[in-house]
Every structure is written in C-alpha cells, then in structure tokens.
Amino acid sequence: MITAYLPFFKNDQFEGILGLDLTLDSLNAIIQQSQRKVGTLFVTTKNQQLLAHPRIASATQKTILFTKAAFPESINTSALKNYPTYTTNTFVQEGNYWIYSESIPHTSWRITYLVNYWDIYLRVFRDVGINTMFIILTIFVLLFFTNRYSQRRFISPAMSLVTHIQNENNHLPAQTYQVPRQWQHWFEVISSIFADNRSLVQELKVHNEALEQKVADRTREITAQNEELIQNQEEITSQRDYIANQNLTLKRKEENIQHSLNAALTIQRAVLPAEQKFRDFFEDYFIIFKPKDVVSGDFYWLWQKSPQEVMMMVGDCTGHGIPGAFMSLITTALLDRLTRIKGIENPAEVLSGLNRAVKKLLRQEETHSNDGLEGVIFSLSKQDNEEYLLNFASARSQAYYILPHQADVEVLDGDRTFVGGVGSDIRTFSSQEVLLPKETQLYFGSDGYPDQNNVVRKKIGRKRLKATLLSIASQKMQAQQQHLVGCLATHMKDTDQRDDILLMGLRL
Incomplete structure (x- = not known):
C-alpha cells in the first residue's frame, strides 16, 4: 500500500x-x-x-x-x-x-x-515490409486486370486500325476486323480519308502537269529577260566606270581647289596685321576671326603712324569665300595707298577716297557691279594726361565702348553710306572725336556675329551682344573671347554659319 x-x-x-x-x-x-x-x-x-x-x-x-x-x-x-x-x-x-x-x-x-x-527499428521495418508487400501485390493485380482490359478495348483495335491504314496506303483490298463498336467509326473515317486523298492526288497530278507547262513557258520568258538584263548590266557597268572616273577627276579638282583655298588663307592671314602690332599699342585685346568658307570677306587693317598714334579699320566686304577674300585684299592695298603713300590721315577722308578707288578699280560704272564694303575706321592718339583721342568714321557700321567703372555700353554710330557700288563717285563721310580715359574697352566687328541665327532662325542681335559685352567687361580680354566664342557655339548648335564673323576687343 x-x-x-x-x-x-x-x-x-x-x-x-x-x-x-x-x-x-x-x-x-x-x-x-x-x-x-x-x-x-x-x-x-x-x-x-x-x-x-x-x-x-x-x-x-x-x-x-x-x-x-x-x-x-x-x-x-x-x-x-x-x-x-x-x-x-x-x-x-x-x-x-x-x-x-x-x-x-x-x-x-x-x-x-x-x-x-x-x-523500434525492427518494428518499423516489419510494419513497412508488410505494407510494402500489400501495396506491391495490389499494384500487380491492378496491372494485370488493366492490361487485360486495355488489350481488349484499345491495343487490339488500335493494331487493327494500323493494319487498316497500311492496307489503304498500299491500295490493298479492305478486310473485316472484329473490333468494338466505337472503333468502327474510325475505320470508316480512315477509308474516307484515303479515298478523298486518292482523288486529290489525281487532281494535283493534272494541276501539276498544267503548272509545269506554265513554268516552262515562263522560264523561256525569264531567259529572254535575263539576256536583256545582262546587256543592261554591261551598259550600267560601263556607265559606273565612267562615273567613277569622273568622280576621281572631281576629287582631284576638289583637292586642288582646297589646296588653293588653303594657300589663299595663308596669303590673307599674312596680309592681316601681326598680333605684335596690337601688343605694342594696346593694354589687352582679342580677335575673333571665323571665315565661313576657308577665306573671309571680313578683314582688319592697322597702321601705326608713331609710338603714340595708330589708325585701324575693321571692314566687311561684299560676299564671303573667294570673292570676299579678293575684295578684302583689294581694300587692304587701297588703304595702304591712301594712308601711307598719299598721306590721308582723317578717317572720313580715307572712306571717301576708298569709295572712289573701289569704283574706279572695279570699273563699276561699266560693269554695273554693286560690290563694295562697310566698316569702321578710326585713329587713336595718346595724350599727355594718359587719355586717348578717338577720331571715328563709319560706313553702315557701329562700334561700342565701355568706360572704366561705368555700367553701360556706349554706341558709336556713323553714316549709312556704303563704300563702292553703283552710284555717285562723290560720297561724303563724317567723323567724330571722343576723348577716352585709360582702361576704356573698344569693340569693333562685322555684322556676322549679331546676325548669326540659331536652329529656329533667331538672330543673336545687337541688343543681346551689348548685354553680353557689359556682363563680361570686368574680365580679361582672353576670358571675354572664350565667353563670346562659347555663346556663339551654343547659339548656332545644329545649324550652319551664315556669314563671315569678325569681332575685335581692345583695351586702352
């Protein structure tokens, strides 16, 4: 207990x-x-x-x-x-x-x-063995009866159906097969399919014979056309060789023209003033010179009369490329004759003399040629009080200047008269004088920069150019040049340059 x-x-x-x-x-x-x-x-x-x-x-x-x-x-x-x-x-x-x-x-x-x-292991193995034997026996019995059923209901009829298909395919006489009722329909379908197939084969045979005849006829036509094409190909080959020879000739001529243009550019750059002359007289400067077609109708000319005085012209001749370049060379030669040889020093008188010389040299009254130029000409002389006297004349052009410590752009306007072209030989130009302090910045150029359009054909314009000059006036001239070139490249992205471009900046 x-x-x-x-x-x-x-x-x-x-x-x-x-x-x-x-x-x-x-x-x-x-x-x-x-x-x-x-x-x-x-x-x-x-x-x-x-x-x-x-x-x-x-x-x-x-x-x-x-x-x-x-x-x-x-x-x-x-x-x-x-x-x-x-x-x-x-x-x-x-x-x-x-x-x-x-x-x-x-x-x-x-x-x-x-x-x-x-x-435990033996118990598990015994239970698993008994269950496994029961499952195997069950599967065996199922497989046996399934095989008997499938043999009678599916395999034997299917084999008979295969034999029937082979007999139909080999055109052998039909036989009688002992198959379940539901299989009789497929035997009838197979017989019908082969009967229809034999009928279609016969129709295709007739159709193929007709098609072979058409192919033969078409082949004869194509053979004749091929002979004609071969003849045409020989003619085209001959023409291609002729065009290739012409292209080679044109390429050689283009190379010669390009060499000539490069030589002309070398001559034009040699005629333009050396940069040392700018460094001798001005505190700082920049020159943006971008011809449209290798050589340019825009030009600039400089004559240093003495260490204290210089005369300059910035001009834009009619046209661009080779015609404009020829005109700029003629103008440069005429300026040297008028100033260095004839001794004319007043800018307005130089423009008047240049007008007469251009009309005479180009015989414009006979040829009715309207070629000429526009631009500004000025002289700068150093004064005793470190100021500069600017004597300025212009033909259809403007110039700008910015005084030290002044937040505005001053404009120098000239006459609306053109140099050269059909018209009177006597054209009078006016000049104006301005006294400028040291560090004054002067800007001259052709109309190529303000008239350059963008992809939607909108120009830069003089108003925008003046605003840009004012915004960069505190920078050195080289920095100003880089900024102006960058603005121009951005503006004319995805479009072509329309004219020669010349823009010059001078610091006194």
Missing part, C-alpha cells in the same frame, strides 16, 4: 489534506494498461525504489525492489549511476537503449520509459 496526499487551501487558508491510498497491484495495473508494444514503463521514487513495473514489481513481494532491477544488465551499472541526474522530458541514450523520464506532478515519483532502439 502507498499513500499520496495533497494539502489544499481556500482563500490562502489551509483547509485540509486530500489523501489517496493506492496498492502496488493497482499501480502496476495502471502501468500495465499504459504499456507500449515496445519498451517498458516503470515508476520509481526519489530514493531509487521501484514502485511499479509490468513484470518484476507486485504486492506479493516482501520488499520493494530498487531501480537497478528495471534496467538490463548491459546498462545496469551506468544507468543506475546516471539515473538520478537524467534531465526530465528528454531522451537519454545508454548503450542500445533510450531512456525517457518525467516527474509525476505533486509527487516525488518519476515515470520512466525504457526501450531498445533496435526493437
């Missing part, structure tokens, strides 16, 4: 003790009922006494056995030693055995499950 008891409380007040007397035989019966097919369940106390075991513990024993009796001899010693330290709710391996134990709540007892894992 064993007794289990449990105190109970109500509202934290001790009310009494609940006890249960249980015989070892009844505990063994409970354990026996809970026993698994493999392994052994048994109950022990904290003193290593064996309370219940399905085989070795009973009430008839005079003494209670110890836990050692529950373990097999192969693991008896190690299991008895380690049993008190086993972690509950966890499988522990001892030799070929797994040991699992749990504490029984509200008691000092422990229930333990002991099993040989080889028994």
Whole structure:
C-alpha cells in the first residue's frame, strides 16, 4: 500500500489534506494498461525504489525492489549511476537503449520509459515490409486486370486500325476486323480519308502537269529577260566606270581647289596685321576671326603712324569665300595707298577716297557691279594726361565702348553710306572725336556675329551682344573671347554659319 496526499487551501487558508491510498497491484495495473508494444514503463521514487513495473514489481513481494532491477544488465551499472541526474522530458541514450523520464506532478515519483532502439527499428521495418508487400501485390493485380482490359478495348483495335491504314496506303483490298463498336467509326473515317486523298492526288497530278507547262513557258520568258538584263548590266557597268572616273577627276579638282583655298588663307592671314602690332599699342585685346568658307570677306587693317598714334579699320566686304577674300585684299592695298603713300590721315577722308578707288578699280560704272564694303575706321592718339583721342568714321557700321567703372555700353554710330557700288563717285563721310580715359574697352566687328541665327532662325542681335559685352567687361580680354566664342557655339548648335564673323576687343 502507498499513500499520496495533497494539502489544499481556500482563500490562502489551509483547509485540509486530500489523501489517496493506492496498492502496488493497482499501480502496476495502471502501468500495465499504459504499456507500449515496445519498451517498458516503470515508476520509481526519489530514493531509487521501484514502485511499479509490468513484470518484476507486485504486492506479493516482501520488499520493494530498487531501480537497478528495471534496467538490463548491459546498462545496469551506468544507468543506475546516471539515473538520478537524467534531465526530465528528454531522451537519454545508454548503450542500445533510450531512456525517457518525467516527474509525476505533486509527487516525488518519476515515470520512466525504457526501450531498445533496435526493437523500434525492427518494428518499423516489419510494419513497412508488410505494407510494402500489400501495396506491391495490389499494384500487380491492378496491372494485370488493366492490361487485360486495355488489350481488349484499345491495343487490339488500335493494331487493327494500323493494319487498316497500311492496307489503304498500299491500295490493298479492305478486310473485316472484329473490333468494338466505337472503333468502327474510325475505320470508316480512315477509308474516307484515303479515298478523298486518292482523288486529290489525281487532281494535283493534272494541276501539276498544267503548272509545269506554265513554268516552262515562263522560264523561256525569264531567259529572254535575263539576256536583256545582262546587256543592261554591261551598259550600267560601263556607265559606273565612267562615273567613277569622273568622280576621281572631281576629287582631284576638289583637292586642288582646297589646296588653293588653303594657300589663299595663308596669303590673307599674312596680309592681316601681326598680333605684335596690337601688343605694342594696346593694354589687352582679342580677335575673333571665323571665315565661313576657308577665306573671309571680313578683314582688319592697322597702321601705326608713331609710338603714340595708330589708325585701324575693321571692314566687311561684299560676299564671303573667294570673292570676299579678293575684295578684302583689294581694300587692304587701297588703304595702304591712301594712308601711307598719299598721306590721308582723317578717317572720313580715307572712306571717301576708298569709295572712289573701289569704283574706279572695279570699273563699276561699266560693269554695273554693286560690290563694295562697310566698316569702321578710326585713329587713336595718346595724350599727355594718359587719355586717348578717338577720331571715328563709319560706313553702315557701329562700334561700342565701355568706360572704366561705368555700367553701360556706349554706341558709336556713323553714316549709312556704303563704300563702292553703283552710284555717285562723290560720297561724303563724317567723323567724330571722343576723348577716352585709360582702361576704356573698344569693340569693333562685322555684322556676322549679331546676325548669326540659331536652329529656329533667331538672330543673336545687337541688343543681346551689348548685354553680353557689359556682363563680361570686368574680365580679361582672353576670358571675354572664350565667353563670346562659347555663346556663339551654343547659339548656332545644329545649324550652319551664315556669314563671315569678325569681332575685335581692345583695351586702352
């Protein structure tokens, strides 16, 4: 007899003790009922006494056995030693055995499950083997009956159908086949298909004979056309060779023209004033000179009369390319004659003399040629008080200047009269004088820069040019040049240059 008891409380007040007397035989019966097919369940106390075991513990024993009796001899010693330290709710391996134990709540007892894992493996293999044999037998039976059914319902009729197709294909007499009713329809369909096929083959044979005749006739036509094409090809080849020779001749002529243009550009640059002359007289300067077609109708001319005085002209001759370049060379030669040889120093008188000389040299009254030029001519002389006297004359052109520490662009306007062309030989130009302090910036140029259009045919314009000059006036001349060239490139992106471009900046 064993007794289990449990105190109970109500509202934290001790009310009494609940006890249960249980015989070892009844505990063994409970354990026996809970026993698994493999392994052994048994109950022990904290003193290593064996309370219940399905085989070795009973009430008839005079003494209670110890836990050692529950373990097999192969693991008896190690299991008895380690049993008190086993972690509950966890499988522990001892030799070929797994040991699992749990504490029984509200008691000092422990229930333990002991099993040989080889028994588990053998049990699993036996169950799997039986199930596998049953499945294999079932599959075999199913396959046997399925094969018999498919042989009678599908395979035999299908083989008969294949034989029927072969006979129809080889034009053999039809036979009678013992097949299920639902297969009879396919035999009839196959017979109908082959009958229709034979009819179509006959029609195609007739059609092919007619088509072969048409092909033969068309081949004769194509052969005749090919002979004609071959003849045409020979003519085209001859013409191609002639064109190739002409292209080679044109290419050589183009190369000669390009060499001539490059030589003309070298001559024109040689005629233009050397940059040393600008450095000798001016504090700083820049020159933007961009011909439209290799050589330019725009030009600039300089004559330094003395270390204290210089005369310059910036002009735009009629046209561009070779005609404009010839005109600029003629104008440069005439300016040298009028100033250096004839000694004319007043800018207005130089323009008047240049007008007469151009009309006479080009015989414009006879040829009715309207070629000429427009531009500005001026002289600069240094004064004793570090100022410069500017004497300015113009033919259809403007010039700009910016005084030091002044936020505005001043405009020098001239006459609207053109130099050269059909008309009166006597044309009078006016001149004006302006006294300029040191560090004044002067800007001269042709109409090529302000008249350059963008991709939507909008010009830069003189208003925008003046605003740009004013915004960069504080920079050095080289920086101003880079800015102006960049603005021009941005404006004329995706379009062509329309005219020669000349823009010059001078700092006194």
